[in-house]
Amino acid sequence: xxxxxxxxxxxxxxxxxxxxxxxxxxxxxxxxxxxxxxxxxxxxxxxxxxxxxxxxxxxxxxxxxxxxxxxxxxxxxxxxxxxxxxxxxxxxxxxxxxxxxxxxxxxxxxxxxxxxxxxxxxxxxxxxxxxxxxxxxxxxxxxxxxxxxxxxxxxxxxxxxxxxxxxxxxxxxxxxxxxxxxxxxxxxxxxxxxxxxxxxxxxxxxxxxxxxxxxxxxxxxxxxxxxxxxxxxxxxxxxxxxxxxxxxxxxxxxxxxxxxxxxxxxxxxxxxxxxxxxxxxxxxxxxxx
Amino acid sequence: xxxxxxxxxxxxxxxxxxxxxxxxxxxxxxxxxxxxxxxxxxxxxxxxxxxxxxxxxxxxxxxxxxxxxxxxxxxxxxxxxxxxxxxxxxxxxxxxxxxxxxxxxxxxxxxxxxxxxxxxxxxxxxxxxxxxxxxxxxxxxxxxxxxxxxxxxxxxxxxxxxxxxxxxxxxxxxxxxxxxxxxxxxxxxxxxxxxxxxxxxxxxxxxxxxxxxxxxxxxxxxxxxxxxxxxxxxxxx
Numbered sequence: 001x002x003x004x005x006x007x008x009x010x011x012x013x014x015x016x017x018x019x020x021x022x023x024x025x026x027x028x029x030x031x032x033x034x035x036x037x038x039x040x041x042x043x044x045x046x047x048x049x050x051x052x053x054x055x056x057x058x059x060x061x062x063x064x065x066x067x068x069x070x071x072x073x074x075x076x077x078x079x080x081x082x083x084x085x086x087x088x089x090x091x092x093x094x095x096x097x098x099x100x101x102x103x104x105x106x107x108x109x110x111x112x113x114x115x116x117x118x119x120x121x122x123x124x125x126x127x128x129x130x131x132x133x134x135x136x137x138x139x140x141x142x143x144x145x146x147x148x149x150x151x152x153x154x155x156x157x158x159x160x161x162x163x164x165x166x167x168x169x170x171x172x173x174x175x176x177x178x179x180x181x182x183x184x185x186x187x188x189x190x191x192x193x194x195x196x197x198x199x200x201x202x203x204x205x206x207x208x209x210x211x212x213x214x215x216x217x218x219x220x221x222x223x224x225x226x227x228x229x230x231x232x233x234x235x236x237x238x239x240x241x242x243x244x245x246x247x248x249x250x251x252x253x254x255x256x257x258x259x260x261x262x263x264x265x266x267x268x269x270x271x272x273x274x275x276x277x278x279x280x281x282x283x284x285x286x287x288x289x
Numbered sequence: 290x291x292x293x294x295x296x297x298x299x300x301x302x303x304x305x306x307x308x309x310x311x312x313x314x315x316x317x318x319x320x321x322x323x324x325x326x327x328x329x330x331x332x333x334x335x336x337x338x339x340x341x342x343x344x345x346x347x348x349x350x351x352x353x354x355x356x357x358x359x360x361x362x363x364x365x366x367x368x369x370x371x372x373x374x375x376x377x378x379x380x381x382x383x384x385x386x387x388x389x390x391x392x393x394x395x396x397x398x399x400x401x402x403x404x405x406x407x408x409x410x411x412x413x414x415x416x417x418x419x420x421x422x423x424x425x426x427x428x429x430x431x432x433x434x435x436x437x438x439x440x441x442x443x444x445x446x447x448x449x450x451x452x453x454x455x456x457x458x459x460x461x462x463x464x465x466x467x468x469x470x471x472x473x474x475x476x477x478x479x480x481x482x483x484x485x486x487x488x489x490x491x492x493x494x495x496x497x498x499x500x501x502x503x504x505x506x507x508x509x510x511x512x513x514x515x516x517x518x519x520x521x522x523x524x525x526x
Contacts, residue, residue: 164389164392164393167382167386167389167390167393168390168393170379170381170382170386171379171382171386171387171390171393173381174379174380174381174382175377175379175380177341177373177377178373178377178378178379179379179390179393180341180361180362180365181339181341181361181365181370181371181373181377181436182365182370182390182391182392182393182394182435182439183362183363183365183366183393183394183395183439184362184393184394185360185362185363186362
């Protein structure tokens with residue numbers, strides 16, 4: 001039963017990882033940008049929510065509704081002001097630009113909030129859980145996070161496959177110049193992609209911050225997990241990202257069940273095994289997204 | 290009224306002057322074929338008009354507006370559509386999605402998926418297939434369809450016969466009268482001179498970025514065209 005519990009917790013944890021990862025996957029799929037600041041953006045969102053709750057009377061839900069649009073706008077501005085110009089120079093310069101952004105965010109947060117750990121207070125929800133059987137109970141927050149991940153991935157998939165903007169986003173990913181000839185302003189399309197990526201990773205950051213404590217320096221670990229989820233699942237496939245997140249979460253909780261020291265190692269080993277034996281990922285991409 | 294006017298247009302690729310002080314006027318509803326050997330500047334000319342290659346000097350006027358500095362995506366939205374060399378379909382999209390992508394910023398007009406399917410009936414049964422599964426001729430037809438989806442006032446066709454079988458070329462050109470019937474102005478670039486002469490009402494021969502011969506197909510003799518095409522006469526008109 002203990003192992004069944006570990007499996008359930010691992011799969012639910014995978015939802016959080018998928019939520020972290022889908023923006024990373026989208027930015028890479030559309031613009032070939034590996035956003036090294038991805039994890040720090042999530043942490044920044046958590047701190048912004050923390051301050052919003054401290055200085056106003058809004059609760060966690062209100063803060064979330066404020067933070068997400070702010071980060072969408074932030075993403076659009078970062079893309080059109082910093083990343084699109086860097087893209088013209090070459091792929092290496094976008095890597096350097098996002099690395100720089102990562103350092104700036106981490107240090108600004110250290111300066112502003114000190115290195116102390118904090119948590120987003122969700123009241124009694126933090127410990128409330130659904131009892132399934134004797135040894136298995138799942139936290140409502142984990143369930144909510146998993147549900148949000150599925151909703152976000154389905155919405156993103158529908159956006160990319162059905163909407164006119166999503167279609168031109170995939171077209172721009174294939175061939176930016178040909179998309180321009182159909183009337184697409186690549187800079188605007190890229191801005192929308194990054195806006196979505198920042199909003200989703202901000203949501204992931206908030207869900208994480210409700211369940212665990214956070215500090216300015218944890219961003220790179222979040223980036224690593226997101227990166228592993230994307231690679232395990234398969235680049236360019238949103239369902240792959242969910243599967244990748246769940247496999248990573250499963251590996252970590254099963255590793256922890258065996259011996260807590262193996263938590264992270266188990267995830268990394270799965271990641272390396274996929275890279276070695278199935279580099280295209282568990283779910284091969286049917287189309288670039 | 291002239292839909293498109295180029296005045297003294299010069300376009301450079303680094304040190305190379307691909308289009309050299311070219312001027313031309315294109316009346317609305319007309320069809321101009323630009324012919325010339327490889328490297329004569331034909332593709333460069335189309336890219337400058339579409340806006341993907343900025344000219345060094347000169348002006349481009351479209352529908353009475355100076356669009357020399359207008360970005361390519363805005364020109365496309367305003368009715369200048371280029372079918373680029375090499376087709377450039379969106380490989381991860383289906384055939385229908387390629388057409389719909391062409392309608393992303395469209396003018397109002399007669400073209401939609403149904404009208405394109407009527408023009409190229411085979412698209413109907415293959416609309417859900419990936420664009421990368423199409424043959425060369427089908428890709429070219431889909432690329433033309435994608436451009437038409439924007440209801441262009443000016444359609445720029447770059448070497449649509451390149452690399453295709455004679456049958457495929459013939460099928461594409463059979464569709465031309467239907468495209469022209471909607472009143473679209475067409476500027477086409479061809480190496481296949483006989484096809485170009487058949488559809489165009491005016492021909493312009495480029496040599497090293499300059500106009501060396503221009504006229505209606507009926508007025509030009511084969512010898513004149515050959516001379517101009519290969520640059521044998523050296524007499525610039």
